[in-house]
Amino acid sequence: MNPEPSVETLRPLYTAAQVRELDRRTIAAGIESFALMQRAASSAWHSFRARWPQAKSVSVICGSGNNGGDGHVLAALAQQAGLKVQRISSRELESLANDAARAAELASAAGVGCERFQAGMTLTGEVIVDALLGTGLSRPVEGEARTLIDAINRAGKPVLSLDVPSGIAADTGAVQGAAVNADCTVTFIGDKIGLHTGDAPGYSGEIDFRPLGVKAQAFFDIVPTAWRLEESWLVSAFTPRPRAGHKGHFGHVLVMGGAPGFGGAALLASQAAARLGAGKVSLATAAEHVSASLTRCPEIMARSVAGGADAAAFAQIGDVIVVGPGMGEGAWGQAVLQAALKTEAPLVVDADALNLLAARWPTLTRDNWVLTPHPGEAARLLECSVAEVQADRPAAARALQRARGGVVVLKGAGTLVAGPGGLVVCPFGNPGMAxxxxxxxxxxxLGTLVAQFDDLELATRLGVMVHALAGDAAAKAHGERGLLASDLASYARILINP
Structure with a gap:
């Protein structure tokens, strides 16, 4: 038997403050801080060499803190390996302190020259190492730091960032005014949540996590702020079905949506539910969409809903109800959502149903529902702006889950799933899915998996991951441009039959 998927099997993610505490405790346990800096630089150098083995020159951009110190040591390693090194400092070396000063002296002793940054200077290396700002950034980038970031991005060279791309907030993934666009980010000691959500996935490139020998989870009182979903969960979750199973064992999903003139969304949701293995799928929709449903997927039991009485009757038949796709916010949609809310069945609430919740049921909570907002819908539910949601996506997801209960899926780059068991980040998916x-x-x-798993939160995490991985598989097969939502179901079916 494969073990039940649990967050303890996932990669933990931390805030910058938590990683600083891990760093402090590691040093207190007997590892000198400069030795830890040397480990970080050595790991980054190995990552550099693995990606650009033919590079003969490098430009290393060093800030004034420990991130810059890592850069100075890496510059020395590159010099020793025979590369032509351009070392650029954002400060005069004489003004540096502590380990950063020691690292700069090490690089100088190794024969590495150093230039004080000046606007307009040329970055001559074949590859650029960004060791400018690190995780301590707490305000928008401005002045010389912004000029440096712009220079790195304009250079058109491959970039390796140390710990986080300069300008990215390590806790939220938001761009602080400007950020380095890296091809790879080597991050140390504990992986940072901000690298995996918000703006960061568009700036971080490949993430190479290097723990530097620190076993973060050995410090039991430092609880990870989130966990990163892993594809290995699929094998544990989707075990072979029992030979004597029948359709009654695998859930009856009811999709309620598709107001007059808006049938496509509900049809897409219904077909996806069927492809993910529901025993039965019913669709409660406007009469004009029934024939299209029968043509598209005759396995779906489509029923026409004229108003509240029909909706109330049909809402009783599903083990799980998916409500909202193409539902509209008019009288028809309001009647359908009200019927769903009166049932005790688990709900997956999406699209127009979320906007109606925000407008007409602003304080309603429920333990057995999954809310799936994009940032705009989340902003309406939280009564804030989209910019505020995107400025701190982890905080927004947690706030919405606390306010509304159940499980919340905050969609977007680095989709977040917030539930009673904590926060997980989905690192999969691609721009073709926009x-x-x-x-x-x-x-x-999600409706099908909620019907098949006793654990609402686990089902949601799995559904988010399967959806994203199916999008990646479809993009790998035929490219990102032109990727359609209807392409995903066939790839998802393969994923759930490992």
């Missing part, structure tokens, strides 16, 4: 209908497919997938 197209209409993707959220509807996700809601259908």
């Amino acid at each position: 197209s209409g209908g993707m959220g509807d497919v996700l809601s259908g997938m």
